[in-house]
Amino acid sequence: xxxxxxxxxxxxxxxxxxTISAIRPEVGKVVGRSREWxxxxxxxxxxxxxxxxxxxxxxxxxxxxxQVSLVERISKEVK
Numbered sequence: 001x002x003x004x005x006x007x008x009x010x011x012x013x014x015x016x017x018x019t020i021s022a023i024r025p026e027v028g029k030v031v032g033r034s035r036e037w038x039x040x041x042x043x044x045x046x047x048x049x050x051x052x053x054x055x056x057x058x059x060x061x062x063x064x065x066x067q068v069s070l071v072e073r074i075s076k077e078v079k
Contacts, residue, residue, distance in 0.1 A: 005057045009047045009064075013040065020045050022071045023064075034060040 011020065020038060027036050027047070033056040039046045047064065051057035 002052060004050055004052055005054060006048060006050045007057060007061065011045045011047065013043055013045050016045055016068075018075065019068055019071045020047070023067045026067060031063075032056050032059060036060060036064070 024038060027038050033053070034049055034051040036050075037048050039048070049057060049060045049064070051060060
């Protein structure tokens with residue numbers, strides 16, 4: 001059996017709803033060896049990454065962080 005690593009990030013919906021909406025079209029596309037998806041409940045958004053190894057997990061997490069950072073910077077400039 002091959003090991004899988006799963007990372008979940010909980011984000012408050014009030015603070016990150018617009019940011020996640022902006023990157024949602026990119027989430028779910030199969031890129032590399034990782035699988036990404038978003039779930040939500042009443043108060044929170046959950047971003048998940050599932051990877052077969054730590055290298056692809058790190059790459060996916062870095063890509064997510066870059067996307068969130070970019071959307072946040074653009075939002076601040078527009079306001």
